[in-house]
Amino acid sequence: DTAVSQTPKYLVTQMGNDKSIKCEQNLGHDTMYWYKQDSKKFLKIMFSYNNKELIINETVPNRFSPKSPDKAHLNLHINSLELGDSAVYFCASSRVTGAATEAFFGQGTRLTVV
Amino acid sequence: AQSVAQPEDQVNVAEGNPLTVKCTYSVSGNPYLFWYVQYPNRGLQFLLKYITGDNLVKGSYGFEAEFNKSQTSFHLKKPSALVSDSALYFCAVSTLTGANNLFFGTGTRLTVIP
Numbered sequence: 001d002t003a004v005s006q007t008p009k010y011l012v013t014q015m016g017n018d019k020s021i022k023c024e025q026n027l028g029h030d031t032m033y034w035y036k037q038d039s040k041k042f043l044k045i046m047f048s049y050n051n052k053e054l055i056i057n058e059t060v061p062n063r064f065s066p067k068s069p070d071k072a073h074l075n076l077h078i079n080s081l082e083l084g085d086s087a088v089y090f091c092a093s094s095r096v097t098g099a100a101t102e103a104f105f106g107q108g109t110r111l112t113v114v
Numbered sequence: 115a116q117s118v119a120q121p122e123d124q125v126n127v128a129e130g131n132p133l134t135v136k137c138t139y140s141v142s143g144n145p146y147l148f149w150y151v152q153y154p155n156r157g158l159q160f161l162l163k164y165i166t167g168d169n170l171v172k173g174s175y176g177f178e179a180e181f182n183k184s185q186t187s188f189h190l191k192k193p194s195a196l197v198s199d200s201a202l203y204f205c206a207v208s209t210l211t212g213a214n215n216l217f218f219g220t221g222t223r224l225t226v227i228p
Contacts (some may be wrong), residue, residue, distance in 0.1 A: 004157070028116055037135070040137065040220070041202060041220065042218075042221075043158075043218040043221075044218070045215055045216065048215065052135070056215055081145045090157055090158070092157075092158075100146045100165045101164070102148060102160040102163055102206075103158075103161065103216065105157030105158040106152075106157050107155070107157045108156070108157050109155055110154075
């Protein structure tokens, strides 16, 4: 059983389109995250949700909107895609919200904007 | 502000030799330190963490790390490297801010040579 799963694994789309990436965790965790990994492998947090409520919203364009229908799901919707949005997006979850808690990551979604 | 530095982009080591992947950090307050490993086309996997207590932390796959407060370091070590250890390694830090906001280093690519 996959603990944190993301779909799709690969996404190629044209500039200006709107796309969504889905994430589900079956670990019973309370907190979920979206991270972005750029072409140089630099990894940065984008959003953090705890029990469907937004906790962290780092400086990302408002074209990016997370949606958490329940605590097992955290989807990422991106409007008006730009070339610079090309990256690998990782969903993650942790048991609780707390600095000492390790996160479990999905396999990533490689987004390519052309 | 929190930050993590991994001074080496690439580390090469012969199979069977000990390996060290370096990490230094900068935080205000007590740090919580993590190591993650990323295999090709995979998400990050948690290896180990330091929260408090014994400075030597043991983790998965025979890895360990030593917290050194005076040197603000948390180097990852393994006594005998395996070819299968070849991967990208990330050090991360967080502090007790009420949210699990991991700040990642830029990653170190470890190559174990048969």
